[in-house]
Amino acid sequence: MTKFILKRMGISFLVLLVGSLLMFVLTINSGDPLADLRESNADNRDELIERRISYMGLDQPWYQRYWEWLRGVSGCVVGACDFGTSRNGVDVSSLVANAASSTLRLVTLATLLAIVIGIIVGIITAIRQYSGFDYVVTFLTFLFFSLPVFWAAVLLKEFGAIRFNDWIADPQITLLQSVIAGVVLAVILSSVLGGGWRRRALTAGITLVFVVSALMYFTAVGWWRQPAMGIGVVLLTSLGGAVGLTAIFTGLRNRRVLYSVLTTVGAGVIAYYAVGGLLADPSWPILFVLLLVAIAVGLVSGYFWGGDSRRAAMGLSAVMAVIMSMLVALDRMVYAWADFLQLKPRPISTIGSSTPNFTGDFWENLLDVSTQLLLPTILLTLISVASYSRYTRGSMLETMSQDYVRTARSKGLSERVVIVKHAFRNALIPITTIVAFDFAGLIGGAVITETVFGWKGMGELFISGVRDVDPAPVMAFFLVVGIAAIVMNMVADIAYAFLDPRIRR
Incomplete structure (x- = not known):
C-alpha cells in the first residue's frame, strides 16, 4: 500500500505541474489585464498602469512569471506558501x-x-x-x-x-395549514414504514393527530x-x-x-x-x-x-x-x-x-x-x-x-x-x-x-x-482544488482497502 501511495503521489505531482502550466498560459492569454485602465480618464492613469504592471509582472516574459509563481508555491512544502499578489496588490494567500x-x-x-x-x-x-x-x-x-x-x-x-x-x-398557523402539513407527513411516514393497509392507516392517523396537535399548540403558546x-x-x-x-x-x-x-x-x-x-x-x-x-x-x-x-x-x-x-x-x-x-x-x-x-x-x-x-x-x-x-x-x-x-x-x-x-x-x-x-x-x-x-x-x-485576466487567483484556485482532488482520491483508495480486504493485495 505504501508503494502504491507513493507512486500515485508522484504521478499526481506531474499532472499538477503540467496542468498548472496549461492553466497559466490559458489565463494570461484570455484577455488584456490593462484594458480597463487604458480606457480610463483618470489623471494618474499612467501611474496606475505602471503599478499594475509591477504587481502582475507584465514586464517579464510569460515563462519567467510562471517560474516566479512556481517558486512561490513550492514554499508550501515547508509551510511558507506564496501565491503572489493580485492585480490590485493584494496578497493572494489571504x-x-x-x-x-x-x-x-x-x-x-x-x-x-x-x-x-x-x-x-x-x-x-x-x-x-x-x-x-x-x-x-x-x-x-x-x-x-x-x-x-x-x-x-x-x-x-x-x-x-x-x-x-x-x-x-x-x-400564525391556521387549522387548515396544520391539517395539510399533517396529511403530507402522514403519507410520507406511512409510505416509509410500509406494511399492510391497517398498519399504514394506523401510522398515518397517529402522525396526522400528532402533527396537527403540535402545530396548534406551538402557535397558541x-x-x-x-x-x-x-x-x-x-x-x-x-x-x-x-x-x-x-x-x-x-x-x-x-x-x-x-x-x-x-x-x-x-x-x-x-x-x-x-x-x-x-x-x-x-x-x-x-x-x-x-x-x-x-x-x-x-x-x-x-x-x-x-x-x-x-x-x-x-x-x-x-x-x-x-x-x-x-x-x-x-x-x-x-x-x-x-x-x-x-x-x-x-x-x-x-x-x-x-x-x-x-x-x-x-x-x-x-x-x-x-x-x-x-x-x-x-x-x-x-x-x-x-x-x-x-x-x-x-x-x-x-x-x-x-x-x-x-x-x-x-x-x-x-x-x-x-x-x-x-x-x-x-x-x-x-x-x-x-x-x-x-x-x-x-x-x-x-x-x-x-x-x-x-x-x-x-x-x-x-x-x-x-x-480580470489575473493569473494569481486563478492559479491559487487550481492548486487548492487540484490538491483536494488528489487527497480525496487517495482517501477513496484507502477506503477501498478498508471496505474490501481483497483490494489490499
Whole structure:
C-alpha cells in the first residue's frame, strides 16, 4: 500500500505541474489585464498602469512569471506558501484563506447531510423496490437533480427567507395549514414504514393527530418566537437514537451494547446539568474539549459493558456521545432564539456568509452563522441527495442479488444482518468514489450558489480572476482544488482497502 501511495503521489505531482502550466498560459492569454485602465480618464492613469504592471509582472516574459509563481508555491512544502499578489496588490494567500474557509463552511455541512440522507434513502428504496415510496423518491430525485440551480436559489430566497421573515414577525398557523402539513407527513411516514393497509392507516392517523396537535399548540403558546426544548426532549430523542442505533447495527438482543449506549445517554443527562455554567457563553475550544470528554465517556462505557461485543459497544457509544452533544448544543441554540430575534428581527439573510457588525453572545453569533448557511446548504443538499440516493439504490440492488447475500439469507440470518453486514458494506465501494470526487469538486466552490447568495468563496475567487485576466487567483484556485482532488482520491483508495480486504493485495 505504501508503494502504491507513493507512486500515485508522484504521478499526481506531474499532472499538477503540467496542468498548472496549461492553466497559466490559458489565463494570461484570455484577455488584456490593462484594458480597463487604458480606457480610463483618470489623471494618474499612467501611474496606475505602471503599478499594475509591477504587481502582475507584465514586464517579464510569460515563462519567467510562471517560474516566479512556481517558486512561490513550492514554499508550501515547508509551510511558507506564496501565491503572489493580485492585480490590485493584494496578497493572494489571504484571499485564498478567506475564500477556502467560506467555501468549506458552505460545502462541508451540505456534503455530509447529502451523504447521510442520500445513503439512507437509497437503502430504503432498494429494500422497498417498486413500492409507492420508491416511485415517489425516484420522481423527487430526478426533479432535484434536474433543477436549475439559479432558479431554485431564487425560489429559496423568496419563500425560505423573505416570506419566512415576514411570517416570523407574527407567526400564525391556521387549522387548515396544520391539517395539510399533517396529511403530507402522514403519507410520507406511512409510505416509509410500509406494511399492510391497517398498519399504514394506523401510522398515518397517529402522525396526522400528532402533527396537527403540535402545530396548534406551538402557535397558541407562541413557541415560534420563544421556543424551548429542555432536558425532556433531549432525553427522549437520545433514548430513541440509542435504541435505533443498537437495533440497526447489533440488534436489541445484544444487551451489552444496548446497556453501553444507554449508559452514555445517562452520563449525558448528568453532564447536561453539570456543565450548564460552561455552556452559558462558551468558546469553541471549550466545546471541543467537552466533545472529546463526551467521546471518552462513551468509549469507557463501551469498554466496560461490551464484553464479546466490545468493539461495537465502544463505537456506538462514541457515536451516541456525539449525537447527544449535538442535541445539547441545539437545546442552547433554541433557548437563544428569542434574544436572537431581538438583535436580528429578520433572521434569514439572503446575501453573504455573516451579518456585518452583529453583536451577540456565542450562541447568538452561532445562530447568525447558521441562518446564513441555511438556504445555500438546503440547495446544495437537495441537488447532491439526488445523485447519492440513486447510486446507493443501484449499488444496493446489485449487491443484494449476489450469491453470498442469498447464502446469508439461506443460513437463517436476520434481514438486518444481511443488509448491514453483508450487502451495505460491499455496496459502499462504488459510492466511496462518488463521495470523494464530489467533495473535492465542491471545494472548488459551488460557483452559481455562491454567486446567487453572495458568498465570497473559491468559486467567486476563480470567476473574478478569469474576469480580470489575473493569473494569481486563478492559479491559487487550481492548486487548492487540484490538491483536494488528489487527497480525496487517495482517501477513496484507502477506503477501498478498508471496505474490501481483497483490494489490499
